[in-house]
Amino acid sequence: MQPILQRTDKGFYCPPGDFYIDPYKPVDRAIITHAHADHARSGHRHYLTAADGFALLKHRMLASAQITPLPYAQSTNYHGVRISLHPAGHVLGSAQVRIEHKGQIAVITGDYKVEPDQTCAPFEPLNCHLIVSESTFALPIYQWQPQSILFDQINRWWATNQDQGLASVLMAYSLGKAQRLLAGIDPTIGPIYCHSAIEPINQIYRDSGIDLPQTLRATDPQRARSLVLAPPSALASPWMSRFRPFSTAFASGWMAVRSKRNRPSVDTGFVLSDHADWNGLISSIKASGAQEVWLTHGYSTALARYLREIGLDAKSVDTRFRDESSSAGHDPAGNPPDSIIPELKPAGEQ
Amino acid sequence: MIHFARLYDTLDTSASTTASVDALVDYFQKASQSDSAWTIAFLIGRTPRQVISSRLLREWAAEEAAIPIWLFEESYQAVGDLAETVALLLPPPESRNLVDRPLSGWLENHLQVMAKMPEDQKKQALMQAWRSMTVAERFIWNKLLTGELRMKVSQKIVTQALNRLTGLDPSILAHRLLGEWVPTPFFFERLTHLESRETDLKQVYPFHSADILEDPVETLASPSNWSAEWKWDGIRSQLIHRNHQIHLWSNGDELITERFPEFQAVSEFLPEGTVIDGEILPWDFKSDQPMAFAELQKRIERKTITKKLLAEIPVLIMAYDLLEFQDIDIRHLPLIDRRAKLDSILQYQKGSRPIRFSQRLNFNSWADLGSLQSACRSQMAQGLMLKQIHSPYQVGGIRKAWRKWKVPPMTIDCVMTMAQPGSIGGQQATVYSDYTLAVWDKPGGSLVTVAKACTGLTDAEIKKIDAFVKKNTTERFGPVRAVKPVIVMRIEFDSIQHSPRHKSGIAIRSPRIIRICDDKSPEQAGTLSLLQQLPGIHSQNTILHQNQTSID
Ligand SMILES: [Zn+2]
Ligand SMILES: [Zn+2]
Numbered sequence: 001m002q003p004i005l006q007r008t009d010k011g012f013y014c015p016p017g018d019f020y021i022d023p024y025k026p027v028d029r030a031i032i033t034h035a036h037a038d039h040a041r042s043g044h045r046h047y048l049t050a051a052d053g054f055a056l057l058k059h060r061m062l063a064s065a066q067i068t069p070l071p072y073a074q075s076t077n078y079h080g081v082r083i084s085l086h087p088a089g090h091v092l093g094s095a096q097v098r099i100e101h102k103g104q105i106a107v108i109t110g111d112y113k114v115e116p117d118q119t120c121a122p123f124e125p126l127n128c129h130l131i132v133s134e135s136t137f138a139l140p141i142y143q144w145q146p147q148s149i150l151f152d153q154i155n156r157w158w159a160t161n162q163d164q165g166l167a168s169v170l171m172a173y174s175l176g177k178a179q180r181l182l183a184g185i186d187p188t189i190g191p192i193y194c195h196s197a198i199e200p201i202n203q204i205y206r207d208s209g210i211d212l213p214q215t216l217r218a219t220d221p222q223r224a225r226s227l228v229l230a231p232p233s234a235l236a237s238p239w240m241s242r243f244r245p246f247s248t249a250f251a252s253g254w255m256a257v258r259s260k261r262n263r264p265s266v267d268t269g270f271v272l273s274d275h276a277d278w279n280g281l282i283s284s285i286k287a288s289g290a291q292e293v294w295l296t297h298g299y300s301t302a303l304a305r306y307l308r309e310i311g312l313d314a315k316s317v318d319t320r321f322r323d324e325s326s327s328a329g330h331d332p333a334g335n336p337p338d339s340i341i342p343e344l345k346p347a348g349e350q
Numbered sequence: 351m352i353h354f355a356r357l358y359d360t361l362d363t364s365a366s367t368t369a370s371v372d373a374l375v376d377y378f379q380k381a382s383q384s385d386s387a388w389t390i391a392f393l394i395g396r397t398p399r400q401v402i403s404s405r406l407l408r409e410w411a412a413e414e415a416a417i418p419i420w421l422f423e424e425s426y427q428a429v430g431d432l433a434e435t436v437a438l439l440l441p442p443p444e445s446r447n448l449v450d451r452p453l454s455g456w457l458e459n460h461l462q463v464m465a466k467m468p469e470d471q472k473k474q475a476l477m478q479a480w481r482s483m484t485v486a487e488r489f490i491w492n493k494l495l496t497g498e499l500r501m502k503v504s505q506k507i508v509t510q511a512l513n514r515l516t517g518l519d520p521s522i523l524a525h526r527l528l529g530e531w532v533p534t535p536f537f538f539e540r541l542t543h544l545e546s547r548e549t550d551l552k553q554v555y556p557f558h559s560a561d562i563l564e565d566p567v568e569t570l571a572s573p574s575n576w577s578a579e580w581k582w583d584g585i586r587s588q589l590i591h592r593n594h595q596i597h598l599w600s601n602g603d604e605l606i607t608e609r610f611p612e613f614q615a616v617s618e619f620l621p622e623g624t625v626i627d628g629e630i631l632p633w634d635f636k637s638d639q640p641m642a643f644a645e646l647q648k649r650i651e652r653k654t655i656t657k658k659l660l661a662e663i664p665v666l667i668m669a670y671d672l673l674e675f676q677d678i679d680i681r682h683l684p685l686i687d688r689r690a691k692l693d694s695i696l697q698y699q700k701g702s703r704p705i706r707f708s709q710r711l712n713f714n715s716w717a718d719l720g721s722l723q724s725a726c727r728s729q730m731a732q733g734l735m736l737k738q739i740h741s742p743y744q745v746g747g748i749r750k751a752w753r754k755w756k757v758p759p760m761t762i763d764c765v766m767t768m769a770q771p772g773s774i775g776g777q778q779a780t781v782y783s784d785y786t787l788a789v790w791d792k793p794g795g796s797l798v799t800v801a802k803a804c805t806g807l808t809d810a811e812i813k814k815i816d817a818f819v820k821k822n823t824t825e826r827f828g829p830v831r832a833v834k835p836v837i838v839m840r841i842e843f844d845s846i847q848h849s850p851r852h853k854s855g856i857a858i859r860s861p862r863i864i865r866i867c868d869d870k871s872p873e874q875a876g877t878l879s880l881l882q883q884l885p886g887i888h889s890q891n892t893i894l895h896q897n898q899t900s901i902d
Contacts, residue, residue: 140417141425141438256438257429262363302424309418 004081004104005130007294007317012108012132016101017081019048021108024319031083033110034094035060035175048076050085052121053093055204056175072121088112089123090274091176092205098126106130107288111297113273114280115147119179119210123284131290132317136275137253138295138303144253144277150270151184157249157268158189162225167246169228171235171266174198176274178229179205179212181251185227187213195230195239218242235265253277285312353381354389354453355486361503367510370503374511383535384454390541391533393501393508398457400497401465402472404432407496411436414477433492437485444481453490454533461494516542554588554599555625555673555681558744560735560752567716567723567755570736577685577739578711578719580731581754582668583643583845584631585650589667589705591617591624592677598630609649610665612704619698623677626692626705627743628669635664640730642847644857668708669696670735673743681743688743726757727884732844733757759842760884762876763867764789766837767797769819770830772804782819782831783812787839787861789854789876798854798878803841806863815866838867838875846884856881 002015011023019029026043033039035049035056042062049057051069058067070076072095075084085095090111097108107128114123154170161168172178174197182192182202194202194215202212216226218239228243232250240246253273254260261269276284281303285293293314295304300316307314360373374393378386391397402410412422417439429435456479464475476495480488493499505527509520516523523541531537563570570576586601596617598607607613610630632641632649645663652659672692673681680688689710696707711734713719719734726733733756741751764787772783784804788797807815818837825832841861849857856878 139425139428139439140415140421141429141435143438143442145442258362258434259430267363299424299428302421306418306421 004099004101005106005108005132007319011319014078014081014099014101014106017078017083017099019078019081019083020044021097022110029078031085031097032057033088033097033108034091036091036111036173039110048083050087050093050095052208053091053095055208056091056093056201059200059204060175072124086124086126087121089114089117089120092120092179092208092210094120094176096124096126098128104129106132107290108132109134109284111136111275112284113276114284115144117180117274118183119176119205119212125284125287127289129290130292130294131285131288132294132296133281133285134275134297135281135295135300135303135316136298137273137277138281138299140278142253142256142273142277143279144271144273147184147272150251150272151186154181154184154249154251154270155186155189157247157270158185158227161247162190164247165224165245167224167226167228167243169230169235169240169243169246169248170270171230171232171248171250172252173274174231175201177251177272178202178231179210180274181229181272182212182215183210185213190225190227191216193218193226193228193243195228195234197231197234198229282306351453351456351487351490352450352484353377354385355490357389358490358501359486361501367507370507371511371514374503374508375514378511378515382452382454383538384458384533385452387533387535387538387541388454388457390508390512390527390538392499393503394505394527395500396533397497397499398461398494399465400495401461402476402495404496406469406473407432407436407492410473410476411440414480415439415441433489433496433498436492437488440480440488443484456491457494512542518542552590552592552597552599552605554590554597554603555627555679556744557586557588557601557627558671558752560737560754561750563736563753563755567719567736570716570753573713573716573719575738575740576736577689578713578722579670579708579735579737580711580726580729581733581735581756582629582631582640582708583730583732584629584640584646584668587628587630587667588673589613589616589624589626589628589669590674591620591622593622596620606650609655611655612660612665613667616699616705619700620705621676621695623674624695625672625674626667626669627671627673628667628705628708630665630667632663633666642849642857643845643859644847644849666703667705669705670708671743683742684740685737685742686739723755723757730845731757757844759844759862760846761840761842761864762789762800762881763838763840763870763874764801765797765835765872765875766815766833766839767799767835768830768832769815781812782816783807785815785839785863786830787841788835789878789881791878793877794873797835800852800854800856800878800881801841801843801858801861803839803861803863806841807866811866835872838870838872840864840867846881854878854881 004014004016006013006015010020010025010027012021019031020027021031022033022039023030023044024041028045030044030047032047032049035053040057040060047057047065047067048070049067051071054067054069070085072085072087075082080101082100084098086098088094088096088110090113094110096110096112099106105128107126109132111134112123116122158168170181172181178198179202192213192215199215202215206212230240234240235248247267249268249270250266251270251272253271253275255269256271285307291313293307293312294317295314296317296319304314304316357373357377361370364370364373377389381389408419408422412419425439426432426435429438460479464472467475479491483491505524509523512518512523513520526541588599590597594617596607596614597605598610598613600606630646632645634641641663649659649663649665669692672688675691693707696705699705711722713722723734733754736753736755738751766785767788768786769782770784772781784802786799787801787803788799791798815837819831819833822834823831824834842864843858843861845859847857849855
């Protein structure tokens with residue numbers, strides 16, 4: 001029997017439906033889970049993506065890209081394969097792809113997190129036979145604290161820097177994390193500046209009805225007491241120097257580990273991730289009821305072994321989500337590529 | 351431990367010496383002395399010994415986290431540090447502690463206790479501890495368990511921080527960190543407070559002592575060269591006011607500041623850089639007289655100084671001399687000049703006046719002084735202090751420039767009623783050398799205990815009494831034996847006071863046995879009324895010798 005899903009050198013492929021999910025080489029039909037660069041690449045003939053993520057994908061792709069939006073939970077049909085998209089809770093418009101063919105159901109989660117996020121629809125648990133799950137933070141050392149604690153920490157850090165006459169430079173991925181931070185911090189503490197890689201995305205979020213506080217342009221005055229949101233790649237750039245003196249911080253799940261946090265270029269780390277932590281991964285995979293589990297990103301082999309030991313048919317699947325663009329030299333916190341790729345290449349360049 | 355964990359983090363990540371020193375100063379300013387002492391031990395590399403092997407730590411952590419050991423190892427590969435791996439992968443704490451529990455408590459009440467436990471108990475204790483800790487606390491805790499708590503600072507940074515904190519020279523601090531020491535609050539206190547700057551602030555001068563006047567007072571030549579004051583029975587002390595702080599030293603070299611909080615208030619009027627030599631006295635402000643010395647002992651011995659105690663036993667300092675004036679050592683100045691300055695300083699005192707100027711007694715001849723001397727008892731004074739008016743305060747020392755003219759001791763004959771084995775050195779436990787002594791409550795009445803004495807007899811005499819006790823025991827109360835009331839002893843003493851605590855209603859201070867009165871029958875011993883007439887009991891000017899005569 002024809003498998004519902006297989007891994008090819010272009011990415012995950014659905015043979016009966018003849019389409020790819022997040023392919024990394026040009027194809028005819030691509031379903032895109034979300035607009036991060038390791039999932040959304042240029043050069044495909046036709047794109048299908050969640051309606052909430054349409055504007056973001058359009059922003060990142062070439063103007064000529066042919067993109068079809070599909071609202072969450074509505075379905076479409078390619079060659080008898082039923083396709084629907086469901087919130088993944090990762091960034092605005094991020095989707096899990098559910099495909100159904102002859103009673104077989106597969107779910108490709110893309111990147112996801114289970115903690116609520118006021119800038120995107122919450123993760124929706126789905127039942128399936130095969131789940132393709134990300135496993136970026138699939139080690140028990142990664143256990144996230146509630147985000148309210150993290151936002152408290154960030155607010156305090158900002159206020160303390162103000163007392164010492166320092167600007168607060170907070171580095172975060174420009175798509176998703178930056179907007180989640182903006183929506184969660186206390187904007188009454190002071191003015192907020194955003195890097196030019198972030199501001200256009202803020203606008204897209206705002207246009208999509210997400211409430212974000214007012215942000216300033218780098219040319220505006222009053223910098224001393226400000227919070228500056230910038231992608232990690234901007235740290236060494238001349239753009240940053242105008243905010244001196246400043247204290248730097250990086251908001252990422254990788255900040256959980258001291259050796260990652262304690263880099264000379266970064267003063268502070270906030271453990272805030274848009275990916276599921278160890279417990280989040282285990283619980284969502286178990287809740288899907290899937291007997292077969294494919295794992296992509298990060299510590300996939302460890303999670304696969306753990307799941308096999310509790311009776312699931314799990315394997316690590318080699319993908320290229322994290323192979324390309326991996327260039328440690330640009331990475332201030334030494335992160336594995338998945339989390340950092342979106343920042344290292346200008347949008348829509350592939 | 352969160353406070354310490356934060357310090358550890360800062361030191362671990364800070365690139366500059368200044369930032370490390372800043373962090374340490376800030377830490378020491380906020381931490382308790384116990385925590386500071388432990389922190390210093392860690393900073394200079396004195397880490398407690400390993401309590402748990404890394405193998406057990408791995409196994410127990412994996413068990414507590416409910417993960418297979420291989421997954422623990424995978425995690426360790428990703429983190430690169432055992433203590434941190436364990437801290438991160440354990441389940442979140444069961445509750446969030448709002449109050450930071452001190453580092454020293456974890457060390458002294460948990461780690462040191464666990465070190466002595468058998469393995470299974472140790473495991474339970476460890477898991478219990480983990481469940482109550484945040485990740486940051488667990489990290490430090492695990493480092494302590496494995497004996498691997500190392501802090502990335504040089505000793506130079508530590509001494510620089512302590513220097514900023516105390517003003518002590520870094521080389522002195524470095525020296526004090528050498529050798530054997532235990533991380534206690536006492537150690538930290540000593541490390542940061544004694545000698546040098548802080549010490550100077552508390553520095554006491556050697557007390558000038560007086561020789562006892564044995565020859566007739568007339569041998570002192572011209573009375574005009576001498577001043578006289580009452581000699582009081584209290585605690586000779588120096589009151590020091592420097593750098594906005596009041597310190598009080600006894601002449602036993604004890605810092606007794608905290609025993610007498612009422613003197614803190616004198617910093618309001620006393621100029622900076624003042625040292626006064628005087629006597630702390632328990633004072634009855636109503637009758638304006640000293641209270642019994644025993645009352646003062648309560649102030650010294652009680653663990654806590656309660657408001658009640660302060661109200662019951664108020665004190666003052668009878669100021670004799672001024673040693674430091676406006677930060678300058680003036681001990682070389684003549685006594686009259688020092689006392690003139692002392693008098694003028696004390697003029698600014700208001701309110702309860704806890705410092706009183708010890709008045710110079712007026713006399714023109716030795717005969718005048720002799721009559722003052724016989725009035726000592728009624729003044730509750732022990733005698734007179736005679737000082738040469740031009741004498742310095744023991745600088746180069748004019749011999750016998752100060753003289754103590756003590757009142758001759760009082761005496762009374764008592765009947766020995768009980769005896770017990772001596773507690774002082776040399777005596778065998780079976781030799782009865784401590785005696786309970788009694789007088790008659792009225793002539794022909796019954797005996798009332800008034801004193802216990804054990805000094806003054808020769809070995810031969812003690813042996814004789816011992817034999818008597820063993821043959822004439824009437825009753826036993828543990829080690830104490832009641833004996834037939836036949837032996838009469840004469841005791842002498844310097845003071846006697848009212849004491850409701852005693853059945854007799856009086857207390858005799860440090861009685862000494864002068865002799866055994868073989869020539870006296872017990873009926874010839876003294877009476878209670880005789881003692882009650884002695885000066886010090888009532889402030890009547892009773893003449894001792896009359897009493898002695900009647901006793902004899
Ligand atoms: Zn992503
Ligand atoms: Zn991804």
